Amino acid sequence: MGLDPIAARQAGLFAAAHQAFSTRRVPGSAFRTLLAGPRVPVAGHLVLAEIVELGQHRQLELVSGRKAHLFPGSRIIVAYGNRYAPDQYEALVPADLGPCDLVAGGGLAARETQRNAAMKSPTRIQPLGLIGDDLGQPLNLSAFALPPQAMPAATPAVFVVCGSSMNAGKTHTVAMLVRGLLASGRRTAACKVTGTGSGNDLWKMRDIGALTVLDFADAGYPSTYGTPVAELEAAFTTLIAACASAGADTVVVEIADGLGQVETAGLLRSATLRQHTTAVLFAAADPLAAAAGERWLRAAGLPLIAVSGLMTACPESTAEARELLGTPVLGAEQLEAGLAFLALLDGPRAGSTP
Amino acid sequence: MSRSLVVIAAIRKLAVPDICRHLLPGAVHAMAIGVCPSDGDIAVAEVLEIGRHSHIDLASGRRAELEAGDRLLVVVGRLFAPLEFSCECPATLGDCALVSSAGAAGVVTGGANGLPPTRLRLLGLAVDADGAVLNLGRLTPATAAPAEALRIAVVSCARGSHATKVTAALTRGLSRAGFRVGVAKPTGAADAAERWRFLDAGASAAVDVVDAGRLCSAGLDAGDLMAVTGTLLGALNGNQAVLLRVAGGLARRDIRALIATPAFAGQVHGVVLAAADALSAIEGARRIAEAGLPLLAVSGAICRSPLAMAEARNGLDCPVLDPQALALPNRLSALLAPFAMARAAVGGERLLSIAA
Numbered sequence: 001m002g003l004d005p006i007a008a009r010q011a012g013l014f015a016a017a018h019q020a021f022s023t024r025r026v027p028g029s030a031f032r033t034l035l036a037g038p039r040v041p042v043a044g045h046l047v048l049a050e051i052v053e054l055g056q057h058r059q060l061e062l063v064s065g066r067k068a069h070l071f072p073g074s075r076i077i078v079a080y081g082n083r084y085a086p087d088q089y090e091a092l093v094p095a096d097l098g099p100c101d102l103v104a105g106g107g108l109a110a111r112e113t114q115r116n117a118a119m120k121s122p123t124r125i126q127p128l129g130l131i132g133d134d135l136g137q138p139l140n141l142s143a144f145a146l147p148p149q150a151m152p153a154a155t156p157a158v159f160v161v162c163g164s165s166m167n168a169g170k171t172h173t174v175a176m177l178v179r180g181l182l183a184s185g186r187r188t189a190a191c192k193v194t195g196t197g198s199g200n201d202l203w204k205m206r207d208i209g210a211l212t213v214l215d216f217a218d219a220g221y222p223s224t225y226g227t228p229v230a231e232l233e234a235a236f237t238t239l240i241a242a243c244a245s246a247g248a249d250t251v252v253v254e255i256a257d258g259l260g261q262v263e264t265a266g267l268l269r270s271a272t273l274r275q276h277t278t279a280v281l282f283a284a285a286d287p288l289a290a291a292a293g294e295r296w297l298r299a300a301g302l303p304l305i306a307v308s309g310l311m312t313a314c315p316e317s318t319a320e321a322r323e324l325l326g327t328p329v330l331g332a333e334q335l336e337a338g339l340a341f342l343a344l345l346d347g348p349r350a351g352s353t354p
Numbered sequence: 355m356s357r358s359l360v361v362i363a364a365i366r367k368l369a370v371p372d373i374c375r376h377l378l379p380g381a382v383h384a385m386a387i388g389v390c391p392s393d394g395d396i397a398v399a400e401v402l403e404i405g406r407h408s409h410i411d412l413a414s415g416r417r418a419e420l421e422a423g424d425r426l427l428v429v430v431g432r433l434f435a436p437l438e439f440s441c442e443c444p445a446t447l448g449d450c451a452l453v454s455s456a457g458a459a460g461v462v463t464g465g466a467n468g469l470p471p472t473r474l475r476l477l478g479l480a481v482d483a484d485g486a487v488l489n490l491g492r493l494t495p496a497t498a499a500p501a502e503a504l505r506i507a508v509v510s511c512a513r514g515s516h517a518t519k520v521t522a523a524l525t526r527g528l529s530r531a532g533f534r535v536g537v538a539k540p541t542g543a544a545d546a547a548e549r550w551r552f553l554d555a556g557a558s559a560a561v562d563v564v565d566a567g568r569l570c571s572a573g574l575d576a577g578d579l580m581a582v583t584g585t586l587l588g589a590l591n592g593n594q595a596v597l598l599r600v601a602g603g604l605a606r607r608d609i610r611a612l613i614a615t616p617a618f619a620g621q622v623h624g625v626v627l628a629a630a631d632a633l634s635a636i637e638g639a640r641r642i643a644e645a646g647l648p649l650l651a652v653s654g655a656i657c658r659s660p661l662a663m664a665e666a667r668n669g670l671d672c673p674v675l676d677p678q679a680l681a682l683p684n685r686l687s688a689l690l691a692p693f694a695m696a697r698a699a700v701g702g703e704r705l706l707s708i709a710a
Contacts, residue, residue: 115660116658116661117657165633168631258631258633259633260662260665261665284633285512285633286511287605288512288603288605288629289512289631292636292637293633295637311512317513320605320607323607
C-alpha cells in the first residue's frame with residue numbers, strides 16, 4: 001500500500017513542504033501518512049507533490065498568504081480539484097497519481113484539458129502520494145469544513161455579486177460594495193461561494209475591513225467546478241449562516257465566472273439563492289454583455305439593483321450601457337465613493353419593476 | 355487679417371499623410387493664410403513638439419518619424435476616437451494637435467490617457483491651382499451605385515473584439531477561394547495600419563470614411579452612415595466579395611441605428627460577429643437577428659478561450675469559429691454553402707466547387 005507513517009513523519013516530509021492556501025483549514029498535525037501507489041484521487045484530497053517543470057504558476061500562495069517561489073524539486077501540499085477558468089485553464093482531477101499540473105496559484109492539482117491562448121503551459125508537478133491520517137485514510141478538505149448550518153432566523157441582508165465572465169470586475173465591485181456598506185455602519189461580511197481557491201480576493205476583503213471573510217474552501221471545497229448545484233446551495237447557506245454567527249447583519253456574496261458557467265447559472269437559478277437574496281449587482285466586461293446579463297437575471301426573478309464592472313473603466317462604454325440598460329449603471333467614481341449603493345438600497349428594488 | 359496666398363518653399367518635401375492619399379501629385383500649389391479652417395480642410399502644419407504621435411503614416415504606407423520643425427499636410431476637423439484623442443476643428447490657424455497617425459489634426463477635446471498629443475502649428479490651408487482651399491470632401495472620386503457582390507458585414511460586439519483580425523482572416527479566406535475582395539470600413543476614422551493589413555491579406559482595395567470625403571463618422575445618423583456605406587460600396591465595384599467592417603461596437607447608438615436600417619439589411623448577405631466574451635456574443639446575435647440579418651458565425655477574441663467558446667456555443671445557433679478557420683477556403687465555403695447568397699453572388703459557383 002506504500003503506507004509508512006513513521007518514515008513519513010521522521011523524514012519531516014510534510015513540514016518541509018510548502019502548504020498551499022487552498023488547504024488552510026487542515027492543520028499540519030493532521031498530516032500523518034503518505035499514501036503512494038496506485039490510487040484514484042478525488043476533488044478535495046490533499047497531495048504532496050514535487051515541482052517537475054515551471055510553467056505559468058511560478059509561485060504558490062501559502063497558508064500565511066505569502067507567495068513562495070517555486071523551483072524544480074520544490075515540494076508542495078496542494079488539493080486536487082477541478083479548475084474552470086476561461087482566461088486560464090480548464091483542468092480536471094485525474095484518475096491516477098501520475099504527473100499533473102499546478103493549475104492555480106492558491107494550490108490546486110489537476111490535469112489541464114484546455115487552455116486560453118494567452119497562457120503558458122501550466123507548471124508540471126509529480127504527485128508523491130496522497131496525504132493520509134493515522135489509519136492510512138486519505139484526508140479530504142470536506143472533513144475540515146465548517147459544519148453545515150441552516151439559515152438563521154434573523155437572516156442577514158444578502159447582496160449577490162455576479163458577472164458576465166471571468167475578469168469582468170466582480171471582485172472590485174464586491175470590494176467597493178463592502179466599503180460602502182461598512183461606511184454606512186452595517187456589520188458586513190464577504191464570502192465567495194463558487195470559483196477556485198485563491199487568497200488574493202479574501203485578503204482584499206479583509207484589508208477593507210470586512211467583519212469576516214469566507215469562501216467555498218471553508219465549506220470544504222478546493223474549487224467548485226463539477227460540484228452539484230444542491231451542494232452549492234448548502235454551501236451558500238452555511239457560509240451566510242457562519243457570517244451571521246460572527247455577528248454580520250449584511251453579507252456580500254460573490255459568485256465566480258459568467259452566467260454561461262454551469263454551476264454559476266445553476267446556483268443563481270436556485271430557489272435557495274433567490275429566497276435569501278436581498279439585491280443583486282452585475283459586473284460586466286462590456287455593454288452588450290451587461291444587456292444580456294440584465295435580461296438573464298430578470299428572467300431568473302432576481303432583484304438586480306445595479307450594473308458595474310470592467311466596462312465602467314471606459315467612459316464611452318459606461319454611457320453606452322446607460323442607454324442599453326434599464327438598471328442603474330454605477331461608474332468607477334461612484335464605486336470608489338462606495339456610497340452609491342446606499343441610495344439604491346433605500347429606494348425601491350429596480351429588479352422588481354418590469 | 356485678410357486672405358493671402360503664400361508660395362510654399364520646398365513643397366515636395368511636405369509629408370503627405372495617409373488621410374491625404376487621394377491628393378494628386380502637384381495638387382497643392384500654395385497655402386492660404388488669413389483664413390479660417392473648416393472641417394475637412396487640408397492644412398500645412400509644422401511640428402512644434404513631439405507627444406503621443408512620434409510618427410506619421412504616409413500615403414505611401416511608410417511610417418515616417420516626426421521631429422520638431424518637420425512640415426506636413428494634415429486634415430483638420432472633428433474627430434471622435436474613444437481610445438485615442440477626440441478633437442474639434444480649430445477656429446483659426448495657429449496651434450493645434452496631431453490626433454492620429456493617419457494625419458488628422460484639431461483642438462483636442464478629450465481622450466487618450468498618458469502622453470499629451472504632438473503639438474502642431476497650422477501655417478496655412480492648402481490651395482489648388484485656382485486658389486481654392488483643398489478639402490477632403492473634394493478629393494474623392496465620383497460615386498457609383500454599388501454593383502452586385504457577395505457582401506458580408508463584420509460587426510464587433512465591443513471594442514477589443516478583434517474585428518480587424520476577423521476581417522483580415524475573411525479577406526484571406528475569400529481571396530484564397532478565388533474572389534476578388536474589397537474591404538470597406540464605413541464607421542470610425544482612418545487607420546492606415548488596418549487598411550494595409552487588409553491589403554496584405556489579399557484585398558484588392560480597402561476603403562474607409564476618407565474615401566467618402568470624411569474625417570470620421572462621428573455625429574452621423576443612420577441615414578448618413580448608410581450614404582457613406584453606399585459610397586464605399588460603389589468605390590469597391592469590380593470586387594466579387596465585399597467585407598463591410600462595422601467598427602465601434604454594437605452597443606453604440608449610431609451602430610445600432612445603422613444595423614437596424616432596412617437599407618443596411620438590403621445591402622448585406624450575412625454577418626460575422628466579433629466578440630470578446632460569450633455573453634456579449636449571445637446579446638449581439640440577438641440584435642443581429644432582430645435586424646433581420648443572417649448570422650453566419652461568431653469569431654474574434656472569444657476564440658482565445660476554449661471555455662468561453664463553449665459557453666457561446668451553448669447559447670448560439672451559429673458556429674463559433676477561430677479567425678484562423680475563416681482564412682481557410684474550405685471552412686469558409688462550408689459556412690457560406692447553406693446560404694443562397696453564395697450561389698447568387700458573383701464567383702459563388704467557384705466557392706461552392708471548392709466546398710464540393
